[in-house]
Amino acid sequence: MGKGFLTYSSAVILQAVSHGYRHGFDIIDITGLPGGTVYPALRRLEDTGCLASKWEKHAIAQAEARPPRKYYEMTRVGREALAEAIKRYRLLELTELNPIRDPKPTNA
Amino acid sequence: MFAFLKHPVLKPHLWLIRFVGLLVPRRLRADWRQEWEAELRWREAMLAEWDKLSWQNKLDLFWRSTSAFWDALWLQPKRWEDEMMQDLRYGMRMLRKHKGFSAVAVLTLALGIGANTAIFSLLNTALLRPLPIAQPEQMVSISQGEGNGRFSGVSYPNYRDVRDRNDVFAGVIGYRFAPLSLSHDGINERLWGYVVSGNYFDVLGVKPLLGRVITPEDDRNRGAHPVVVLSHQCWQQRFGGTPSVLGKNIVVNGGSYTVIGVAPQGFYGTEVIAAPEVWFPMMMQAQLEAGNDWLDKRGVDNIFVMGRLKPGVNVIQAQSAMDAIGQQLAREYPEFNEGKGLKLSAPGWMGGGMRAPLLGFVGVLMFVVILVLLLACTNLANLLLARATERRKEIAVRLALGVSRFRLLRQLLTESVLLALGAGALGVVLAWWLIRLAIRFKPPIDVPLQIDLHLDYRVLLFAAGISLLTGVLFGLLPAWQATKTDLLTALKDDAAIGTQRRSWLKNSLIVFQVALSLVLLVGGGLMVRALQKAETVQLGFNPNNAIELSFDLRLQGYEQAQIRESQKRLLERVRALPGVQEAGLADLVPVDLHMGTEAIFIEGQLPERDARAPRAYSNRVTPGYFGAMGTRLLQGRDFTVQDSENAPRVVIINESFARRFWPGQDPIGRQFRLSRADAQPVQIIGVAQDGKYANLNEDAKPFVFRPLWQSFMGSSTLVVRSVAESQQMMAAVRNELQQLDPNLPIASAKTMVEHLSFPLLPTRVAASVFGSFGLLGLALAAIGLYGVMSYSVSKRIREIGIRMALGAQSKDVLRLTINQGMKLVLLGVVIGLVGALALTRVMKTLLMGVSATDPLTFVGTALLLTFVAWLACFLPARRATKVDPIIALRHD
Incomplete structure (x- = not known):
């Protein structure tokens, strides 16, 4: 998938990841996109090399008595694609997201 | 954790x-x-x-x-992708592992696919390939009815009216073939060319490679523009491909023409199967066809017409416009055009009159190769079935481990499709090779046939299509059967039980194969019988030690008297050549489909003014013809030089003629009239032996020989009988013809034996196709039967062991196993005989009078097949008798 083919939702998701929302559910929360959109998009972005996925350290997960989570990271390709997409979808330029490390669910 | x-x-x-x-x-x-x-x-x-x-x-x-x-x-597509790759990898591994099986399966199927692809490419060339022009889909042929449902060419005046009166065509062209003699640089060659209307190249959208093409200006005034355009091939082969050919003068049919251009490579005119070499303006017609001026004759329907539809006009609209013009012409010139009408068809002969016969011939071929493919497919199915039985364990284990049946089916189908695609690739190679063979073969007819067989995308698509189809269709059944395994018995390793159930499928496949190959064999056998019969046929002449050369003195612009003189002089000189026993000229030499008939009127005996007057074949011959042909005169005398145009009219008849009109009487001296009831009577001076005239399988026909010099013909064939070697003789006679006229082209020169090969051509082709495919089918059926029998023997080893332990003799075991196979074979033979009886009727015309139900062929091929099948059963059965009961009982 070339850079030009990045859809709007993929671009939004990339931007969310670049701002530190790195887990699937966090991205769903921050973008407001349905999970049925976000996950396939994540897979596609990973397939095309825009994102890379990693597993959380076992120790952290174990401490919290839950399985390790998967998180996504920007790659060089992803950053270029995002920059390209922002030029096309001008709205993304205006949407400033606060980079946060540990987002809390809004309805907590 | x-x-x-x-x-x-x-x-x-x-x-x-x-x-x-x-x-x-x-x-x-x-x-x-x-x-x-x-x-x-x-x-x-x-x-x-x-x-x-x-x-x-x-x-x-x-x-x-x-x-x-x-x-x-x-993520689903990924799953399919993964599984497909898995299947492919697994399939490849299995095929590589069982090399023998794969090789046999691929080869068998490749034979079937190759044969089909080759025949399809013939169909493709003749019927599907577009003309080599711009927008060929806009072209339609316009033909004129003959009033009897048949359609032919159009006369030139009618063509002009169609061209000028219609508003549906962007352009209407006319063309006609002409036999030509070309003289240049001291060489005389015979070739075929087109005479074409001035708009020909323009309407077709063909631009010259060199110089210019014929324009309407070249075609305005009669005889005014002696110009010629060469085909690329002609330019390369006859003129060395040099640009200096432009402006050169060449002599064609005695007239001088200026080369104005060379057509682009790949443009071979307006018929896909013919390739004439030169184009002349139609207005030069009278010069090119001396003594045959038809430009003003509305009754001579002899040019082919094609139109290019205007954009936005469809064929239906164009046809209704043609209907209107056809009616106009019928009103204006009822004597020529009454009841004829104009009809549109796909461009070229293949779109019109020749379509049906060609489709018939190709249809028979296609039918044969499809039978072969079916045979190959049943073999494949059988092999796959046997394989599936071997793999029962594997399949059962996989099923037990929870693989779905659908998944297994896909896996097995992947394998059979892999096999079929491999076979398809090999089949294309095979087809290519067959085509090369076919191209090298030139049919002995005097037309510039171009059978440009090649593998284009349509042929490749066809091959890929039938490969996929056979792979899926014939893989599905065995795969279905294989996955219907009863897990319990399969895993218990009691193979013998499971096979019983699926043997009906295998058995019916064997029956089917035997029946199919018998049909092919009977077809081949009938053809071989026909060829045999043709060799023993009473020709009425002796084809050995005779040669024939045809030429047309009219093409050189000679007058009647001149032609007679030259013919006499030629005969004298040829007879004087060393080794020549006799020489004579004839209008036509039998066996020739062009042999024409004339009405016979006999005073006092038959209705004198009746359109239903009896007819007889006739030919015009010179003194010496009977001697040269080796035809015996049974009564009376031969023609002499004295039987000339001023002498009383005389004829020689054949035995059948005499028998028919004067049974039991002496015909010599009797008189009758030829062609018209008021014609000058002719007197019979001799009776010749009967023979074959138009084709080899005709019944005895009445025949009349007339002296050539009492009824003028310009074109003739020289027959020379000699004791000299035929090629030397040919050169000597050619030399004589050259001396007669250095520019005289020789239309054909061959031995009489070569000449006879033409009427046998369709039967020969059919015999070799049926015969070779029949043998192939026999081999396939034998292999299939052998495979099934040896498999079943290997499965029954324990049973056989028990029988032998209980005292069964070798011959009992032999009978047991052979009977099992032969039951199937005999059923197949019966079905095959019935099928052959139904199907061989189609080939009647090719059979040279051999009955389509010839008992010898039917019984002979059935016996041959039964014997081969028996062998295929016997070999595994003999192995069964070698079973050692002790080992067999231990066998698991």
């Missing part, structure tokens, strides 16, 4: 993930489940303990988990 695993609380969202996870390709499943589970768990932990959650939160969690479903769905 993880604490949470110890508390498997019923949480709907987690269960959903487990469940949906089944959809995910196995390769990704563990990761996928963990990712979703971790997210949900984490979210759960964020919110609070499960027990304390509000139902909205629980619902939210569940809602989120349903997204996993979409995620899993998105």
